[in-house]
Amino acid sequence: MRVLILGGTGDAAELAARVATIQGVEAITSLAGRTSEPSLPLGDLRIGSFGGVAGLANYLHQMKIDLLIDATHPFASQISFNAAAAATKAGVSRLMLIRPTWEKSSDDRWIEVDSVAAAAAVLQKESQRVFLTIGRQELAAFAHLKEIWFLMRMIEPPDHDALVPPGIILCDRGPFSLNNEREILIHHKIDTIVSKNSGGDATYAKILAARELGMQVVMVSRPATPEGEQVTDINAALAWLVKKLHT
Numbered sequence: 001m002r003v004l005i006l007g008g009t010g011d012a013a014e015l016a017a018r019v020a021t022i023q024g025v026e027a028i029t030s031l032a033g034r035t036s037e038p039s040l041p042l043g044d045l046r047i048g049s050f051g052g053v054a055g056l057a058n059y060l061h062q063m064k065i066d067l068l069i070d071a072t073h074p075f076a077s078q079i080s081f082n083a084a085a086a087a088t089k090a091g092v093s094r095l096m097l098i099r100p101t102w103e104k105s106s107d108d109r110w111i112e113v114d115s116v117a118a119a120a121a122v123l124q125k126e127s128q129r130v131f132l133t134i135g136r137q138e139l140a141a142f143a144h145l146k147e148i149w150f151l152m153r154m155i156e157p158p159d160h161d162a163l164v165p166p167g168i169i170l171c172d173r174g175p176f177s178l179n180n181e182r183e184i185l186i187h188h189k190i191d192t193i194v195s196k197n198s199g200g201d202a203t204y205a206k207i208l209a210a211r212e213l214g215m216q217v218v219m220v221s222r223p224a225t226p227e228g229e230q231v232t233d234i235n236a237a238l239a240w241l242v243k244k245l246h247t
């Protein structure tokens, strides 16, 4: 049985490693190719776009894929909708593995917004020194905020011609510790964090540090997901796979 894992997350990499231990199952992980040195998963790997729904459906057919597990980042919404349409077209069973959202605790000072553009609008009124942790693809949404200083963290720097707000770029890859995040917030005199509600442990320490310091967090809510079966952890995804193997 051949499984395509749509990857780009730690969960996808761990899933690929666990699938590699199941006899009779061959896994191929697909990465978008957003970073030049991705952590490489176990098993086969392909990198780069498929060319929309038609391209992905074609790939599923040509590679004789039996099952599709969409373990992409919760904010990588386009590929998830493409996967849903392509799997239907190709007659392939599909599962979404999506880690749970972070939940606001009573000690958190979150301003919840539904888009990166809405986060920028909130900052305009509320903030002077911002820790911007949304990756490198949507920095342009903040580029007009010339009165605010930004510390922008991402795995790789933006393209040299990208529109970027004032401030400095910090290239680093999680997981990040609480000490690391506390030190950043204090050293740079940050007053606001902007984060996507990515969920998971690897980047949660900044939320803990903000809670400790009573700092506000502008939290961007997740986009909608396509219809279909969803699980929130790797064990459940493996159970789905094993069940499919025996039916």
Ligand SMILES: NC(=O)c1ccc[n+]([C@@H]2O[C@H](COP(=O)([O-])OP(=O)(O)OC[C@H]3O[C@@H](n4cnc5c(N)ncnc54)[C@H](OP(=O)(O)O)[C@@H]3O)[C@@H](O)[C@H]2O)c1
Pocket: 006, 007, 008, 009, 030, 031, 032, 033, 034, 047, 048, 049, 050, 051, 052, 053, 055, 056, 072, 073, 074, 075, 076, 077, 078, 079, 080, 082, 134, 135, 137, 138, 196
């Ligand atoms: N993609 C990631 O690995 C990743 C990792 C961390 C965070 N994110 C978050 O997601 C947001 C959107 O990212 P995005 O533009 O990469 O996702 P996206 O908007 O869902 O995808 C855009 C296009 O990239 C290609 N693509 C995405 N994931 C792919 C995969 N696993 N394998 C092959 N092709 C893939 C597809 O191209 P075709 O339609 O041409 O096939 C897709 O239509 C980012 O701003 C960030 O917040 C994404």
